[in-house]
Amino acid sequence: MFSTLVTFASAQARAGCSRNGTVQVNDTCDILAARDGVSTSQTPTRSAVDSQCDNIFPGENLCLGLIGQDCTNVTKVQPGDSCVGIARAAGIPVPTLLANNPNIDSQCFNIYSGEVLCTASQIINYS
Numbered sequence: 001m002f003s004t005l006v007t008f009a010s011a012q013a014r015a016g017c018s019r020n021g022t023v024q025v026n027d028t029c030d031i032l033a034a035r036d037g038v039s040t041s042q043t044p045t046r047s048a049v050d051s052q053c054d055n056i057f058p059g060e061n062l063c064l065g066l067i068g069q070d071c072t073n074v075t076k077v078q079p080g081d082s083c084v085g086i087a088r089a090a091g092i093p094v095p096t097l098l099a100n101n102p103n104i105d106s107q108c109f110n111i112y113s114g115e116v117l118c119t120a121s122q123i124i125n126y127s
Contacts, residue, residue: 083108
């Protein structure tokens with residue numbers, strides 16, 4: 001399952017990348033995010049990767065975070081997890097979790113196992 005807001009920017013297309021990652025064979029955006037410690041929805045929606053994340057290719061170098069917009073505190077959603085439980089484990093309020101993960105709906109009904117969420121204590125401005 002892919003988040004509809006999943007985006008990763010091409011390193012060649014984005015100035016100001018704080019870190020990059022290389023797509024491996026059989027990667028999905030969730031696998032790449034978990035391996036490289038970024039949230040699934042971290043990068044801006046104006047990117048070279050489509051919302052279904054089906055146009056990434058092995059060997060492609062992607063921008064995984066922009067300077068000033070890079071969440072390095074993340075957690076991978078496990079079966080049975082909830083936003084309340086994830087926020088509590090991270091020691092942050094639920095509104096901060098929601099603000100740092102714009103792909104999560106306000107009721108937290110759309111998180112799924114394997115998704116990687118930003119659990120930073122400060123709200124990150126992704127604009």
